Amino acid sequence: MHLIIAEKHIAAKRIASILAPGKTKQVRVSGVDTYEYESDEGKKIFMGLSGHIVKLDFPAAYNNWQKVEANELIGADIITTSTQVKIVAALKKLGKTATKVTIATDYDREGELIGVEALEIIRQVNQNIEFERVHYSAITPKAIDDAFSNPTNVDFNLADAGHSRQVIDLVWGASLTRYISLAAGRLGKMFLSVGRVQSPTLSLIVEREKEREAFISKPYWELSAILKSKSGEEFKAEHRTKRFWDKEEVDAVMQKISVGDEALVTELTTSEKIDKPPTPFNTTEFISAASSIGFTAANAMRIAETLYTNGFISYPRTDNTVYPESLDLRAQIEIFKTGAFKQYALKLLEKKELIPTKGKKETTDHPPIFPASLARKSDMNEQEWKLYELVIRRFFATFADPAKWETIRSKYDIKGEEFKANGARLVEPGWRWYYHYNAPEDRLIPKMEEGDVHSVTKVDVEAKETQPPGRYGQGRLIKIMEEMGLGTKATRHEIISKLYSRAYVHGNPLQPTKTAVAVVDTLEKFAPTISKPDMTSKLEADMDRIAEGGIPEEDVLNESREMLELVFNELEKNKDDITESLRAGLREDKIIGKCSQCDSNLMVMRSKRGGRFIGCEGYPECNFSLPLPRSGQVVVTDRFCDEHGMYHIRIINAGKRPWNLGCPQCNFLEWQKSREEEKEKEGGNRERPKSINDINGIGKVTAEKLADAGICSVDELCAADALELAKVTSIPIKKIKNWQSEIA
Structure with missing residues (x-):
């Protein structure tokens, strides 16, 4: 049996349909869908992974932040654990009886590592399995047929380069994050993330913000x-x-x-x-162009990946800006002689010679991004079509006249x-x-x-x-990261996404929060190696040398650990100063404005039961307060409400669009006004409940659930986000909204 392994399920399904159109049957193995057919050479089975199916981690003994010092992680053992149990089980089951394995994952550093991870799992049960590798840049019939007609060898050096990145990022990120978070007293979900690429990138954003603040308008x-x-x-x-x-x-x-x-x-x-x-699209130029028409870097790459796996565009992770001679450019344009872009294709095909522009970067792994097949608008959603059209138009433009x-x-x-x-x-x-x-x-x-x-x-x-220098947009920031050797074409957009998710930045162009400024200021003052690009660009270059076979992986890992030891020496020398610097800076990030009643600071505070609110530092003499949503990170922006003396705030929840709550006082007054209007519409002459227990349908058990969620008064219930409260308490959202309507 011949086993073909693709990086994702959809890729496996498409490759199977190309190589054996109409002949495959779907078979479930250990809970995983596979596609098989009988060929003249015997049975062939196609299966997809889910990206990385294993991950690197430290042994469980190192997980206790209070007992294990951060620097102990530098030399700690690293173990591999399964993240996709069903896929691993399917690989082992099929691998036992397979006589040959073809690795058909994406052709880049990450794809090679993913393929090798799967291969190693199979070799655990079938040590002498025959294996080969196929390379392709588009999931189209011609590209797949060519790839499988010309298999090559697995590039273990390239996989080692990908593995070294995982190890280095794990060790640097885990140890530094633990150290800085403990120093700041920010644990749990609010920990302070520090990383080898992330921190120098954040430093760029903070430095630009300081330039803006120091700028004196003339x-x-x-x-x-x-x-x-x-x-x-x-x-x-x-x-x-x-x-x-x-x-x-x-x-x-x-x-x-x-x-x-x-x-x-x-x-x-x-x-x-x-x-x-213009020159052909590589990843950086594509993200920059997508950013200019309203796409975030992460969203652009996510959609590009979908277009690629569906066979509509070529592989979107590439540094190349020169079309290879092996690509039949005229045939590629002829694909579009019908369809939405017919007039453009026909106009280009009138040319006797099709001579494309060339960029400065030429590589041999993947061509620049180009449209791989013809699609109709009905084949995809609106966002996918916009980026598909962007790729087509850029491709056509590279052959056009000035x-x-x-x-x-x-x-x-x-x-x-x-x-x-x-x-x-x-x-x-x-x-x-x-x-x-x-x-x-x-x-x-x-x-x-x-x-x-x-x-x-x-x-x-x-x-x-005169105006201060502008903040960096995502496209511009990715170009600067590329120039400085920060990250790779496959990871830069992920780094930016992480900065958003950790509430280090908000908005686009990117604006740093006071937390970000506090972290960067502390690192630059007491451990500048972490915040500068020199160290990480050196390691990036070393990882490239691993891929080229010029240096063993172990040498680079040892070098990175030595670098990290030096960083920790810097940190330990300044431990008390670091703690003081971080905590002072983080306190500023909680200040919303000045209290209108006593002129003390208004701060983000927590009640004894864990509820969150805006309170006055003058308490107990001053009891001014405003409600806040229970979940999500509060980001204090630089927009200011002159009427109430408060900064506008944003609420950031992972996986959701940020909520611009605005001035907390304005928001609260508007909410009160809308409730009064609703009450008037209902002709409500009802007496408002004085306590939670007076509300119809709330008994002792329900009141305790609400109290555990920080809702102890009628006003707090009114101001609560019904959806978030439902998630925390498991009380149906409809019931919560009915209570809120009743007491408004």
């Missing part, structure tokens, strides 16, 4: 005039002094010119600007003051006809000649201020 003024040509067309001209830094200077010019003055055309220059086509613009530069004399106006008109769309994203618009000015006279219809001065 006022300036812009002077413009609206001119009217003889034909009656109006357009805008700007003073030759782009920015006036002295108000008196711009006022002096304003006194010289006025509506009705003549504007003499003193100079007119027309030229042509060539706009070159775009050409006609540019016009003009100068005018108005009472001795020089004004300028620039125009641009797209005369040959070229590649922009295929790839219309973020296209600049025409800036049209009337036809004119030197010596023409226009009239001034309006003069305007606009007061402005």
Whole structure:
């Protein structure tokens, strides 16, 4: 029996349908769906994994944070545990009787490791099994047929490189996270995550925020005039002094010119600007383009993976920006001679030669991202179609002609003051006809000649201020990470997702929370090695050398442990200072604003029963408080409510969209108002219950459940998030909403 192993179930199913169309039957093995058919060579069985089916971990004895020092993890044994019991059981069962195994996982570092993990499980029960490897960049009939016709060897060096990353990230992440979290007193779900790639990336974001905070805006003024040509067309001209830094200077010019003055055309220059086509998509460029049309990095890669496994695009994890000679580019375009992109494909196919653009990076593992097969809009959801279309249009654009613009530069004399106006008109769309994203618009000015006279219809001065450097968007941040050697094409978007999930950043562009600033400040001051990219980029380079067979994995692992020992030496020298620095910084992240009643700080607090609320530090003299949702991390933003003296807050729950709660006081008042309006609509003359036990349907047991969830008063029940409360108490959400409606 010949066993073929793909990385995911859907890939196994598609590969089976390509190699044996209409002949496979679905067979369940140990709870896992497989696909088998009888060939001339015997039975073939296709099965999919679920990515990694095993994980690395420390022995259970190391799990107690209070008893095991963080630095003990550096040299601790690392064990492998199963994460997919059914798949492992199926592999062993099928592996026992298999005579040959083909590893058909994705062809990259991670895919090679996933394949080797499966192979090692099979070799436990069938030590002498024959095995081979197939490489493909798209799950299409041609790509799969070619791959299985030309099998190669498993690359154990590449798998070792992937394994070394897992070990290094586990040891660095677990030990540093434990140390920093214990120092800060942040345990449980609120622990402070620290990582080899994560922390230098977070440092980039924090440093940019500090640049913004240190930036001092400088006022300036812009002077413009609206001119009217003889034909009656109006357009805008700007003073030759782009920015006036002295108000008196711009006022002096304003006194010289006025509506009705003549504007003499003193100079007119027309030229042509060539706009070159874009280069092919690699992962970084794809994420950047997807980000510009509204996709987060993680979402873009998740959807790209779906498009790939369904055979619609090529493998989306690639550094390559040069199409390989082995790719039949004309045939690839011909796929789209029918369907939604027919007119674009036919236009390209008119070319005698199809010469694509080339980027700076050329690799041999995978080609740049390209559309692999024709799809209809009904084959996918709206988001998938948007990214599928993006890939198609980018692919087409790389073969298209340059775009050409006609540019016009003009100068005018108005009472001795020089004004300028620039125009641009797209005369040959070229590649922009295929790839219309973020296209600049025409800036049209009337036809004119030197010596023409226009009239001034309006003069305007606009007061402005210089702006701080912008925060990083996800696409831009991933490009910087790539430049600095932080992470890989397969992991950078995951690092950014982790920063969001740990409530280190919020929004897009990314804004760091005060917790993030506290962690980075502490690391940069007392253990700078962790927050700088040098160490992690060195390890990334070493992992590349493992993949190339230039250095043994064990050497790199030993080197990484030595680096980490030095980091811990830095930490231990400054242990007390680190604790003080972290706790002082984290306290700031709980400050919501000033109390309107006593001017003390309003803080995120917890009740004795675990409930969460905004309370006044002046308690017990001041008992001002506001309710908060029970679950989710509270993120204090930099938006400020002047009316109530509080910062806006966000609530972040893993796997859900962030909830912009806004100013807590405004939110509470709005909630009260809506309740009163509902009550009026119902014509409610009912007396409001004074305690939880007065509410119809709440007995002793239910009241205890609510109390355990931090709901001890009628007001707290009113303000509670019904869905979250239902999850915590197991009380039906409908019943909770009925109570809230009754007591409103």
